[in-house]
Amino acid sequence: MFKNPFTPTFGGKPDFFFGRRGILDDFDKAMENRGSADRVLFVTGSRGCGKTALLEQFSQRAAAQGRRTIDVNSENALGSLMRHLVRHQSVTKEIAPEVKVTVFGTGGKLGGVSSSKTTRYEKEDLEIVFCEACGAAEKGMFVSIDEVQKISLDDLSAICGAFQMASRKGYDVMLAIAGLPYAYDRIIQHEGCTYMRRSVHIRLGVFDRKEAAEAFLEAFGSIRGLSVEDEALSCLVQASYGHPYFIQLAGYALVDYVNGRNVGSKYAITKADVEAILPEVIQSYEVRSLAPIVDALPPSARAYLEAMARCIGEDHVARTKDIAREMAKSPAQVSQTRQKLVSEGIAVAVERGGLMFNIPYLRAYVSKRPETGGEADLAREWMF
Numbered sequence: 598m599f600k601n602p603f604t605p606t607f608g609g610k611p612d613f614f615f616g617r618r619g620i621l622d623d624f625d626k627a628m629e630n631r632g633s634a635d636r637v638l639f640v641t642g643s644r645g646c647g648k649t650a651l652l653e654q655f656s657q658r659a660a661a662q663g664r665r666t667i668d669v670n671s672e673n674a675l676g677s678l679m680r681h682l683v684r685h686q687s688v689t690k691e692i693a694p695e696v697k698v699t700v701f702g703t704g705g706k707l708g709g710v711s712s713s714k715t716t717r718y719e720k721e722d723l724e725i726v727f728c729e730a731c732g733a734a735e736k737g738m739f740v741s742i743d744e745v746q747k748i749s750l751d752d753l754s755a756i757c758g759a760f761q762m763a764s765r766k767g768y769d770v771m772l773a774i775a776g777l778p779y780a781y782d783r784i785i786q787h788e789g790c791t792y793m794r795r796s797v798h799i800r801l802g803v804f805d806r807k808e809a810a811e812a813f814l815e816a817f818g819s820i821r822g823l824s825v826e827d828e829a830l831s832c833l834v835q836a837s838y839g840h841p842y843f844i845q846l847a848g849y850a851l852v853d854y855v856n857g858r859n860v861g862s863k864y865a866i867t868k869a870d871v872e873a874i875l876p877e878v879i880q881s882y883e884v885r886s887l888a889p890i891v892d893a894l895p896p897s898a899r900a901y902l903e904a905m906a907r908c909i910g911e912d913h914v915a916r917t918k919d920i921a922r923e924m925a926k927s928p929a930q931v932s933q934t935r936q937k938l939v940s941e942g943i944a945v946a947v948e949r950g951g952l953m954f955n956i957p958y959l960r961a962y963v964s965k966r967p968e969t970g971g972e973a974d975l976a977r978e979w980m981f
Contacts, residue, residue, distance in 0.1 A: 598856050599823045599864075602816050603848035605885075613819065615812035616804055616841065617651055624655055628662050628737075631769065634797050637760075639784075640775040642801030643942035643956055645842035645886050648775040651801065652741040655773050659739035664771070665730070671744035675752040678740070679723060682730045720755050727759035728766055737769030746780035754789025761792045772796075779940035803839035803957070810834050812844050817866070823855065825866040832871045836878075838957035843882055850874045850881070879958060887962045890943065899963070900924060901934045905944070905952060906964045914951040 602613040627635035638655075640648050652668070660666045667681045731738045740760075745753070763770045774793070781798060784790050804812060813833055817825045825833070833851075837843045854874045855864055891899060904923040908915040917935060921928045935952070938944040945955040954960045 599820050599852055601849060601852040601856075602819050603845050603852065605842065605846040605849045605881075613816050614650055614654055615815055615844070616808050617647070617654070617801075620651065620799060621654060621658070625658060627771065628659065628664070634795070636771045637793065637796040638773040638799055639781060639793060639796040640773065640799045640801060641778045641781050641942075642775075643778070644890055645840060645956075646801040646803070647841040648801055649743055650841075651799075652743055652773055652775050656739065656741050659737075659771065663736035664739045665734035665737070667738070667740045669740065669742045671742075671747035674742060674748045675720065675723070675755055678756065679726065682723075682726045720752075723755050724759045724762050728763050728768065731763045731766075731768035731770055734769075737771065738763070739771045739773075742772075742774040743776075745774045745776035745784065747776075750784070750787050750789065753784065754787065757790045757792035764792075778942040779937075782940075802955075804841065804844075805839060806834055809837055809839040809844065812841075813837075813848065816848055820852070822863040823852070823866070824864075826868065828868045829866045829871050832868050836871070836875055840957045842886055843878070843957060846882055846885070847871075847874070847878045850878045882958060883962050887956070887959055890956070890959075891963065894938075894943075897931075897934050898937055901931060901938065902943070902959070902963045905954070906960045909954075909960060914947055914953055917950050917952060920952070 604613065623633075623635045624638070627633035640651060642648050656666050656668050667678060669677050669681070742748070742756070760770055760772055774796075778800070785794050785796075803809075810830060813825065813830060817823055833847060837847055851866060851870060851874050854870060855866065891902070894902075901920065901924065904920045905915045908919040908923055910916075917931075918928055920935075921931050924931060935944075939946055939952075942955055943959070944952045947953050
């Protein structure tokens with residue numbers, strides 16, 4: 598039985614992280630260099646490109662260097678950050694009495710042996726509390742914020758203001774935030790988020806062929822007794838289109854398939870093995886990755902993608918004027934829909950008036966995607 602290093606989970610920490618070596622090297626250097634631009638990072642990319650996994654790598658590296666690390670998700674991000682800071686303060690100050698902490702109207706308790714008191718924190722207190730926590734963090738502070746597009750600009754402004762003041766006071770602070778592509782312009786253009794204008798914008802996309810091959814080789818190389826033939830590797834790389842989540846999904850399915858065949862303690866993966874698991878992998882990828890993306894779109898955007906799929910030429914480019922004609926609309930009538938798909942990283946503008954799909958297998962998926970679900974198909978079959 599071969600140990601499976603692949604972890605095809607969305608929004609979680611993979612057991613095996615691959616790629617992005619240059620980004621991680623720059624981050625490591627930034628921890629040592631107070632003047633580095635890579636101390637404020639804004640990571641964007643479409644779903645499944647590894648934004649959350651990359652944030653986790655940053656956090657692990659920062660913690661390994663002795664930094665105080667705080668990882669915040671989009672659900673009540675401001676309150677979550679404050680609770681992390683208040684808890685840290687209470688521990689370092691060794692407060693003995695019971696302290697009831699109210700953060701933005703919600704309560705909680707910290708410590709407690711004898712007397713009690715109540716402390717209420719408001720949004721305006723974040724700057725003070727953050728600077729105090731930074732002062733207590735001997736080796737610096739690192740904060741990561743995921744799904745930033747879901748956070749209100751007012752809350753994000755308060756967080757940026759706290760970092761701005763901490764930087765002004767000379768504290769050793771680092772910040773990395775991640776979100777969908779459209780979040781970048783929305784945030785850096787907001788007056789309260791000027792701190793993020795100094796950030797390095799990291800645009801995550803698919804790997805190139807060399808990076809995808811290295812990812813597979815590194816993962817399979819970590820499994821004792823299991824190797825992959827050159828022809829099988831080429832097939833895997835082509836099928837993955839360099840998409841990080843697809844790589845995890847295909848790798849996991851392949852190891853699971855080999856284990857199910859009871860091949861012994863030593864085995865070389867063949868092209869036939871890869872071809873055997875690909876249909877199931879693609880179907881799983883559609884359900885786990887593509888369906889949530891398409892289902893989250895408004896009907897107008899879904900209709901645009903379907904029309905775009907029908908208008909793709911031999912060069913894999915669809916002309917916007919042809920898409921509009923296919924939808925029986927003028928280009929001006931669908932321009933906002935087009936911009937939405939581009940801003941979310943679902944489509945990419947490759948030339949004036951040209952679009953390409955920016956997510957593997959999405960073209961085929963929207964082409965075959967039925968307007969009604971399986972329940973409607975069964976109802977027609979049985980005629981209840």
